[in-house]
Amino acid sequence: MSRVPTAALSKYLLQGQVSRQGCLRLTRSPQISARALALRPAIVSHCRSLHTQTTETPLSTSSSAAAAPSHVPLRKQLKDEAKKAKAAGKKKKKNASNQVVPGWELTVGIEIHAQLNTAKKLFSEATTSFNDESNSHVAYFDLATPGSQPHFQKETLVPALRAALALNCDIQPVSRFDRKHYFHWDQPSGYQITQYYEPFAREGRIVLQPRDGIAAEDGDGLAVRIQQVQMEQDTAKTTAQPGDTHWIDFNRTGAPLIEIITRPDIHHPATAAALVRKVQILLNAVDACVSGMEAGGLRADVNVSVRRTDDPNAPLGTRTEIKNLSSFKAVEDAIIAERDRQIAVLEAGGVVEGETRGWSIGSTETRRLRGKEGEVDYRYMPDPDVLPVFIGDDLVTHLRESMGQLPDAEVDELTDVFGLTAKDALSLVALDGGARVEYFWRVVESLQSKLGSIISENPACFQLAANWILHELGRLTSNPHDESAQDLGFTADGECQRVPVDSLADIIVFLYQNKITAKVAKELLWVVYRGNVPEQYPTVADAIETENMWFHELSDQEYAELADQAVEGQEDIVNQFVDYKQYPQGKLMFLVGRMMRLGSEERIDPKNAEGVMRRLLEDKYVPALGRAED
């Protein structure tokens, strides 16, 4: 199966956007026959990936596309399909029918693997890294060099403990490491060191609320229990090369991971995705995790089983495990597909086999990877070279106290104090792995010092900031043709390389104080984004000054004169304000538009112009009409 560029994929997954270019490439031969498609399942499934949200069955989608009459222009056809898909997608979100199959209960447990944010590997002093030169951070032990031994890096406990605390777990005073054996080239020692018998954290819980995106069937929310959290080693990274060649990068070997194992408390696919999303947000919030799911820092395995609802005492059905899901959408889609497959098997009188299955992004079916007979016996054994880990209460207490605000509290603050909608607040917290909200707080800080006041005195200013950080900043990078400029460059400490905190705060203060217009403010944002501040102009104020963009608003007198000009010869329009059932707002805006055209636009605040016009209509022009008629 050909690869979809990551940028396109993430746009599809995160924003529901389908790249038109991508579509064109994939359906290059519109006349391709249904038979030919059937022979090329990879392409079929790829087409499907772009249309999974249509209500039509995927097969008919692709065959209808294939059999489309040749006289329909391709561009139009694609547009229509995209429209249809979009409409269907929206509809689907509202009706949650895919969350439940009548007569059946779904049960899901999840295992989440996350890369810990640490400087060193779990058992060696080699540095953890992301895109450094291959095989440049490798200690003897990472390569399983004979005679080398593991050196537990106790600092790795800090993010692991933070994660476990954020997940409300009981930290175990004593934990141990075990070897899990299997042969693979990405595993130099032939075993992974993990915590099987005695993990460092147990019995946690995550509370999910409706705003977390759970299924409507879960009502006001639910608590998902966490069985355990364990530390373990990551494997090497394999890069496939042409032919049978694989390149192995041992930089990642031995990097610390945590595995979070939930109890089978989830019964709806959307809730499973919400759980994974929430775990990611929590891990980012406590700085436990290097990167989110979209960057490959988080992977999930789901265990899925179904049983009939008629007997509440029936045991859970046989479960299957779907491995290596790397997006929230994949979690939800794979669970739906696997649930439906299991139900179909059972309804046909068959038996669900306990097996391991796989899922590719965009497909509609899980695929069998290996059955029970192919299961690897991991032959767990306590690692005799790794000492038990003793975690003191003092450390746990310190970390608990220094953990700071968790996302739920932060979302509450954003909605209560800054007037954000729950959806906006959640996006703000989730974006850029938590860096976006950090940026927000720094902008808030900067605004406070610039305004010399506290939030409660100028709530509108801070709301403005929140909106800009969420929406206006997003526009900067939403141009799909400009792939090079897709990254705003947020740093973990809340700075943004492309739009520095201070510049944004300047723009917002000027806008809030009405010293510039909204239009100018938006232009200034581009000026900052393109680097013209500070390259060309030292500060935002200098840019405004140099380019003469300050908002010198018309005086009341000038506004009145402009209004007079605008109504000249428009008696028919003014007439409609004499006696109306509903205030003719549209006509008012027409007159305001005339004001904007006649006057110098950069000196007019549309809101103020509207007020002036409204007042003058009432006080002056309408009465004047009456007098003229008299």
Added chain:
Amino acid sequence: MSTHVRHLRSKIPSGVLPSLRLRRTPPLRLASSASLPTKTNAFIAGVDEAHPPSSPPTNGARFRLAVKDNIAAQGLPTTCASRILTGHEVPFTATIVTQIEQRLGAELWGKTNMDEFGMGTHSTNTPYGQVSNQLEGRSAGGSSGGSAVAVGMGHATVALGTDTGGSIRMPAAYTNTVGFKPSYGMLSRWGVVPYANSLDTVGLIAKEVAPIQEIIYAVCMEHDPKDPTSLPATVRERCVSERQYYPSSRGTPPPDFPSQGLRGLTFGLPIEYNIEELSPRIKEGWMQVADKIMEQGGRVVPVSLPSTKSALSAYYVIAPAEAASNLSKYDGIRYGKRASPASSPGDNSDALNGILYAKTRGEGFGPEVKRRILLGSYTLSSEAVDNYFKQAQRVRRLVRRDFDRVFRLPNPLLENEHGDDGNKEQQFDLSDMDESVTLESKLGPTQIDFLLCPTAPTTPPKLSDIAKQTPFDSYMNDVFTVPASLAGLPAISIPMALPKSEEDPVDFGGVQLIGQFWDDARLLAVTGHIRSGQQ
């Protein structure tokens, strides 16, 4: 620490090795034997056969040190006598080698032959040719057979070995030398290729106790941060504070043995060691040593170690399990020898039946190693782990408890674990105890300072007889050495004289003394005294 992968491959072309392999050892006069071997295969690498050690060590070194081939010494290959590591050089030097070179001034004198990865009792499981005892045609013991013969033949003053279940003591007993296994955690294992980590102990072989004693005194307080199982400095301090005969500070000479001799010391004869397989001559020699000790003022009492019967079985579950795990890393990819694709016609892959590594591991490991990997993989498998691996761990605890009960000194590690004097709690259940053990008081039988028992049940067998043995027969040889390994206790084997025999010309055996944890210094001092009394 960080290093680039490709730098780790050995720079020694594999063709160089065979030339280092064969060496003719100079004929040495041995009191006990008339026939001398022409070729012992004691060394694998590093020794120039044209220059036997006739002159004193060079560069001001005080003695020559031979190093077992599973201990890394930079500049020489470290192959563990396995084909899978042919030509492999570990890119660093083991801590213990550095310590001995630096603290005591030793000249490194070659890598010694051994049973592949330490798995064997006779040093016959090796691709470099089976090691022969100085008594030609006899087993040199294993797995540190090469080290023992290197000392026995006079090539090296001291040899480093490893002891997992008797691999130093057994060869010492077979070659008429002294072999010492220290307490687990005393000598660093960094640079020692593991066979079974929880049992592997670096130890020393010499002709007398003194050089071993000197090395132990020099390094016994040194914690190695590179070895996670090396006892931390604070724990060493605590252990030493409860022990005698340790040097008060580094560099002080070993304290002299008191003039009163063995008076005040109690030696225990474990009655469970009087097994059917014990050769009558070994038993006779053992009793003669006991008599000698009593002559010198020591007290000798029978003691019971009831878990001994299960110790051997537990060992052959735990050691192969850890071995199977440790040996999973050998796949020929990053180091060592990878099976060549051309080794079978029409096959251009190094995989077997589509399984990567299978051919490399099939060709690289010898039969005994494969046997133990299979054994260990089975005992760790989900269906067997409860009945084998976990049971064996329980037996291991019982073995340690047995020792803690009979020794007068408490086990310092046990105290630490329970926060009280664990030893006082260790009371025998009368039903556990053999009736021949007499009670000292109403609290139980006499507590002892050292255990005294044979090292091996027989004299060194003929290599021709070993070839006919089943693997199980050779496992039996470890029956006296395995318990101390399971408990991590210091143990030493010294030569003992045997009564003359018409059938067997071998007139020596090995007798073993076992001490409580970290009682190494006193064990060496007492053994040195007994040894001097023998001559």
